[in-house]
Amino acid sequence: MRAIHVTEFRNINDIALSDLPEPAIGPDQALVRVHAAGVGFVDGLKVQGLYQTRDPLPFIPGSEFAGVIERLGDNVQGFTVGERVMGLVWNGSMAEKAVIPARSMERIPEGVDFSAAAAASANYVTVTYALTELGKVRKGETVLVLGASGGIGCAAIQLAALLGARVIGAASSAEKCAFAREAGAQEVVNYGDPDWREQLKALTGKRGVDVIVDPIGGEIGLLAFRHMAWGGRFLVVGFASGQIPALPFNLPLLKGATLIGVDAAQLRLHAPELRAKAVAQVMAWLQSGALRPIVGGEYPLARFKEAFNALDGRAARGKIILRLDDLG
Structure with missing residues (x-):
């Protein structure tokens, strides 16, 4: 073979x-x-x-x-x-x-x-676990998806929408933003634009976003954290950019926010029942x-x-x- x-x-x-x-x-x-x-x-x-x-x-x-x-x-x-x-x-x-x-x-x-x-x-089971068990996304909340045109990003857009969230896709080019919109994002932000943070503020009415899904890391993730709503949940899925950001501890304090690591590969060892639940949900969908x-x-x-x-x-x-x- x-x-x-x-x-x-x-x-x-x-x-x-x-x-x-x-x-x-x-x-x-x-x-x-x-x-x-x-x-x-x-x-x-x-x-x-x-x-x-x-x-x-x-x-x-x-x-x-x-x-x-x-x-x-x-x-x-x-x-x-x-x-x-x-x-x-x-x-x-x-x-x-x-x-x-x-x-x-x-x-x-x-x-x-x-x-x-x-x-x-992998991607859809991982994101289901992230959004339902860790992020606890509720209907009507706003979810920002970084790296929105990639495998994890597309999965996060689709699944957050299935959960009833308002989804903002963020990507590094107009082409990728268009793809994110096709995947189901209601709004998009191009973080290749110098004023992308102002665009994000306008889309959220300066309130911020409830949940961020970040599979890319780097400076974009760090800057995005600053736009979380009070009590927000930041889901760290990976570092496709190759850079691991260093988060100042005062940011989660000021936002009352939570930084949560997502590694579904470890669920079999530490929480097999949560993996089984995520798999069952994906299969049902x-x-x-x-x-x-x-x-x-x-x-x-x-x-x-x-x-x-x-x-x-x-x-x-x-x-x-x-x-x-x-x-x-």
């Missing part, structure tokens, strides 16, 4: 596809023929050994998957060979076949294609048709470097997907 096989930590452009033996499965696992795998900033960091934890070498990157069950371990119940499944693992999805723990699989709802299913596996994940680009496996570089160059709009059936 073909796979992205990381044998040493290197830039993605220095890694080649490998032909590996089909993996064996254990009694509580399934062998899944992967049709689509999500590509995220974390994947780009992991292959270089720059993520906050280093994966033991060698490894196959990729955590978000959608595909078809080919084999089941003896202890696996509730699934059958041939079923379409989706889910989230630590690594391994950027291969034509992947070993998946049964507890990490969900059936793909009817009408949802492989790319959309893979897109929903998918099944009802209320949610259709935004796929910004599909790349066949042979062009995996282009997929990674689209993220690195901040060119992505929505979620980037690798099609391992090469149909993308």
Whole structure:
């Protein structure tokens, strides 16, 4: 089987596809023929050994998957060979076949294609957890989404709108702002403009925003914090800008605001019931048709470097997907 096989930590452009033996499965696992795998900033960091934890070498990157069950371990119940499944693992999805723990699989709802299913596996579960459990977004509140055209940003726009919030999308260009509006943002702010903070004040009537979703970090996040309403919640999802801001402690004090870290990957270890709740909510939205994940680009496996570089160059709009059936 073909796979992205990381044998040493290197830039993605220095890694080649490998032909590996089909993996064996254990009694509580399934062998899944992967049709689509999500590509995220974390994947780009992991292959270089720059993520906050280093994966033991060698490894196959990729955590978000959608595909078809080919084999089941003896202890696996509730699934059958041939079923379409989706889910989230630590690594391994950027291969034509992947070993998946049964507890990490969900059936793909009817009408949802492989790319959309893979897109929903991490970003949408993460943002659902962030907005419902941590941000506690209420109907009528104002949510500001930074990096609004990216994978997390699009998910945050869609899900905040589903929760009944007024959504302001913020991005670095007019083109990205237009994309954020297409994703469902009622208002947009271009923080490439010198007066973007004045624009934000005008949109909120100087009251500020109730919740900020920040997947980019850097100076923009720090400046955005200054525009929080009293009792606001600032959700730190990541640092796509490559810069981790230093927040002066007087700002949350003056705003009565809360800075909250969002790392859904740790939920399995620390709060599996909250992860299960977020997954169930995303699946319900998918099944009802209320949610259709935004796929910004599909790349066949042979062009995996282009997929990674689209993220690195901040060119992505929505979620980037690798099609391992090469149909993308």
